[in-house]
Amino acid sequence: SAVISQKPSRDICQRGTSLTIQCQVDxxxxxxxxxxxxxGQSLTLIAxxxxxxxxxxxxxxxxxxxxxxxxxxxxxxLTVSNMSPEDSSIxxxxxxxxxxxxxxxxxxxxxxxxxx
Amino acid sequence: AQxxxxxxxxxxxxEAETVTLSCTYxxxxxxxxxxxxxxxxxxxxxxxxxxxAYKQQNAxxxxxxxxxxxxxxxxxxKISDSQLGDAAMYFCAFLASGTYKYIFxxxxxxxxxx
Numbered sequence: 001s002a003v004i005s006q007k008p009s010r011d012i013c014q015r016g017t018s019l020t021i022q023c024q025v026d027x028x029x030x031x032x033x034x035x036x037x038x039x040g041q042s043l044t045l046i047a048x049x050x051x052x053x054x055x056x057x058x059x060x061x062x063x064x065x066x067x068x069x070x071x072x073x074x075x076x077x078l079t080v081s082n083m084s085p086e087d088s089s090i091x092x093x094x095x096x097x098x099x100x101x102x103x104x105x106x107x108x109x110x111x112x113x114x115x116x
Numbered sequence: 117a118q119x120x121x122x123x124x125x126x127x128x129x130x131e132a133e134t135v136t137l138s139c140t141y142x143x144x145x146x147x148x149x150x151x152x153x154x155x156x157x158x159x160x161x162x163x164x165x166x167x168x169a170y171k172q173q174n175a176x177x178x179x180x181x182x183x184x185x186x187x188x189x190x191x192x193x194k195i196s197d198s199q200l201g202d203a204a205m206y207f208c209a210f211l212a213s214g215t216y217k218y219i220f221x222x223x224x225x226x227x228x229x230x
Contacts, residue, residue: 031216033216041222042207042220042221042222042223043207043218043220044220045217045218048216058217090159092159092161094161096216104151104163104166105218106163107153107160107161107162108160109158109159109160110159110160112159
């Protein structure tokens with residue numbers, strides 16, 4: 001199984017600021033994803049982080065609000081820009097190794113973001 | 117579009133007893149996967165069990181088993197001999213074959229009573 005770390009584990013931010021969340025995996029992975037889990041709700045896919053190219057965003061999420069980088073096969077960042085209290089959520093990264101993983105995604109511990 | 121419904125926001129079970137968590141889904145796909153993920157208070161989601169839609173046999177993993185009813189689009193999780201460590205949020209998830217986008221249910225919070 002994967003060892004996935006996220007930094008920071010939690011943060012409290014002021015409205016209008018930006019926060020960059022890092023996701024580090026212990027080995028190379030083919031697919032990396034970013035999810036949002038709003039309070040008391042389920043997980044929603046924000047985007048797929050593509051190595052060496054622009055991320056693929058799901059409906060309702062845009063690059064200006066959630067810029068994503070993936071410079072290599074073990075690391076990705078998600079920035080939450082111009083934050084508002086509605087952005088208060090847990091943000092999780094997940095990875096999928098390859099077809100041999102039988103579509104199982106491994107999740108990071110999450111970053112709990114509170115926007116005041 | 118696929119949907120996943122977990123109708124039980126919260127469940128309780130006595131230690132050593134058995135509990136069943138419900139999940140229904142809607143899809144027009146014929147080839148897909150279903151998952152149960154566990155999210156303890158520490159937040160690290162882990163896979164509990166997986167079911168391939170083309171397999172008629174229900175998946176089992178130690179104390180965890182599923183009741184997969186493809187025609188009814190039902191995928192319930194049974195936890196036998198419940199332990200205190202089973203207390204967590206449980207999410208049912210759907211994945212269409214050939215895609216990477218999980219569709220999660222809203223989760224069921226399981227409490228285990230000593």
